Amino acid sequence: MNILAPVRRDRVLAELPQCLRKEAALHGHKDFHPRVTCACQEHRTGTVGFKISKVIVVGDLSVGKTCLINRFCKDTFDKNYKATIGVDFEMERFEVLGIPFSLQLWDTAGQERFKCIASTYYRGAQAIIIVFNLNDVASLEHTKQWLADALKENDPSSVLLFLVGSKKDLSYALMEKDALQVAQEMKAEYWAVSSLTGENVREFFFRVAALTFEANVLAELEKSGARRIGDVVRINSDDSNLYLTASKKKPTCCP
Ligand SMILES: Nc1nc2c(ncn2[C@@H]2O[C@H](COP(=O)(O)OP(=O)(O)OP(=O)(O)O)[C@@H](O)[C@H]2O)c(=O)[nH]1
Numbered sequence: 001m002n003i004l005a006p007v008r009r010d011r012v013l014a015e016l017p018q019c020l021r022k023e024a025a026l027h028g029h030k031d032f033h034p035r036v037t038c039a040c041q042e043h044r045t046g047t048v049g050f051k052i053s054k055v056i057v058v059g060d061l062s063v064g065k066t067c068l069i070n071r072f073c074k075d076t077f078d079k080n081y082k083a084t085i086g087v088d089f090e091m092e093r094f095e096v097l098g099i100p101f102s103l104q105l106w107d108t109a110g111q112e113r114f115k116c117i118a119s120t121y122y123r124g125a126q127a128i129i130i131v132f133n134l135n136d137v138a139s140l141e142h143t144k145q146w147l148a149d150a151l152k153e154n155d156p157s158s159v160l161l162f163l164v165g166s167k168k169d170l171s172y173a174l175m176e177k178d179a180l181q182v183a184q185e186m187k188a189e190y191w192a193v194s195s196l197t198g199e200n201v202r203e204f205f206f207r208v209a210a211l212t213f214e215a216n217v218l219a220e221l222e223k224s225g226a227r228r229i230g231d232v233v234r235i236n237s238d239d240s241n242l243y244l245t246a247s248k249k250k251p252t253c254c255p
């Protein structure tokens with residue numbers, strides 16, 4: 001029985017969404033990795049379509065983490081500040097290159113007194129979104145500490161990082177240069193968004209979904225490649241030898 005909600009038509013990705021700034025992007029390729037496209041065409045994505053990928057959203061209090069998630073998931077915006085107590089989460093279902101893909105978006109509290117509860121939910125993230133307010137320099141400075149705390153619970157070599165400047169509708173131009181530099185230092189992809197107007201919000205989350213999906217499929221292909229080395233024994237009754245190593249059949253479209 002499939003207990004998950006069906007994928008909304010506006011959550012279907014047929015192409016790789018582009019980055020915002022080439023100088024601070026996780027990668028600048030125009031398309032999905034050719035191995036990923038090929039695996040999806042041949043439905044060789046293993047468990048990716050059944051898994052739920054965890055994404056955590058961290059950053060100072062009141063930078064707009066909850067508003068960002070609510071703009072994307074519910075298309076709503078609340079101008080009144082209501083602090084997140086501990087954590088909250090939303091599920092979003094996508095279809096990427098014909099394969100279902102789910103993200104669990106964890107909205108964590110920025111207030112110091114709730115940080116201790118929130119940090120217990122950091123573990124097992126595949127992507128970390130660090131939010132700062134484009135109009136508040138201190139919130140950008142604090143992003144390094146948020147990242148360090150989140151990485152204590154995660155594998156730095158496999159997790160995808162995004163640095164997001166919020167409240168783009170208020171003036172911000174002077175901070176972008178510094179923010180880009182911080183993003184480069186962190187090896188994070190940089191985005192600037194407004195949850196009030198909705199600018200870049202959908203584009204940003206599509207990019208998160210696409211890159212997380214791509215990383216998942218590549219990891220799955222690597223795993224199945226490693227399994228195949230020991231698994232290629234078949235029984236062939238026409239051969240004099242009972243056990244033959246199967247000839248390594250190359251998939252039709254993979255490089
Ligand atoms: N102008 C403007 N205001 C925003 C934007 N996003 C959020 N805000 C406002 O900023 C305040 C804080 O937003 P939240 O989303 O609750 O902040 P948060 O990061 O979740 O805060 P904590 O849960 O305490 O960590 C609210 O008053 C929002 O209305 C935006 O894009 N533009």
Ligand SMILES: [Mg+2]
Nearest residue numbers: 065066083084
């Ligand atoms: Mg919140």
